Amino acid sequence: MGSTRPGRRGPAVADWFHSVALRHAGFATELVDLAEVGLPLLDEPRPPQRGDYAHDHTRRWSETVRAADAYAFVVPEYNHSYNAATKNALDYLAREWHGKPVAFVGYGGVAAGARAVQALLPVVAALGMVPLNGSVHIPFVRQAITDVGRFEPAPGLEENATGVLDALLRLTVALATARPTAPIG
Template sequence: MSPPKLQIIIGSTRPGRRGPAIAAWFHALALKHPGFDTELVDLAEVGLPLLDEPHPPQRGRYEHEHSRRWSETVSAADAYVFVVPEYNHSFNAATKNALDYLAREWRGKPVAFVGYGGVAAGARAVQALVPVVTALGMVPLSGAVHIPFVRLSFTEDGRFEPAPGLDDSATGLLDDLLRIAMGRPATPVR
């Protein structure tokens, strides 16, 4: 049996974003993690316009090539991790747009989050995402990785340096995501 496919989705698309460096760190940890076939997906490269399909996504009748490509990409995964910034006490528009494009492709699949921001560490973005992914039929993990004061985690040359303990937090998230993707219960919250 092949390992479940994990897509790590970079939510931010704006110039100067921190998401790619954070996602690269998480992706490197996921590649070392036993059990996943891992792929990095950058919404900036996917390039979805603001939702422009005339039919509801539940029908799966996509008229635009970018929608069909996005459907194929998302359908190929068994689990997801969204790397999302916190903007104005919530998550960003590109992430919401990407989620809204599809319906059946997300259904029944586990999802986890790496949130980043200022003092709230992306927690409000993650909290706002949970009802959205739940409405899509996804299975959100109860825990997330949170990165506070994200600017302080970057070197002058733009490299992300995780704070002590962040690697362990991310590895625990991957462990739980794998358990759920394999149909086993996640570690109980302590």
């Protein structure tokens, strides 16, 4: 979950998507909230490609990311792009991301997070990740959050999310044997 700001809608969306992933049963899932991870603005003295981390928070983040075989980023759209906490979390690491598939759940207003997802594509490609062709997009997210803070998906959205998870699983299986054991470049 990428949003870290107070009053964010991300927890409701991420909880919903996580529940769909748990029912999917193709993955052992872990919901990671960047607000709880609490990474400061990139403060490592050496480039992440070296994997030589000076700070405990980076080593913990590295272990979290390294443990996953695939990712689904739940990201808000801010100002026609994705949020700074997501970029910061990506930039902290290098080899941990390499060769792993990634799907996206974008949310926002009229654009439904599509511009955030589009802006993330070159970033994840530069990290050597393999983005899924297809995402979950949630328009007017504020209207889909109940008074008790629960996300109520529009008709068809759960099927869309399940389809994205099906495709992510196929890609994860296909890439598992092809993934390099050491970073390229």
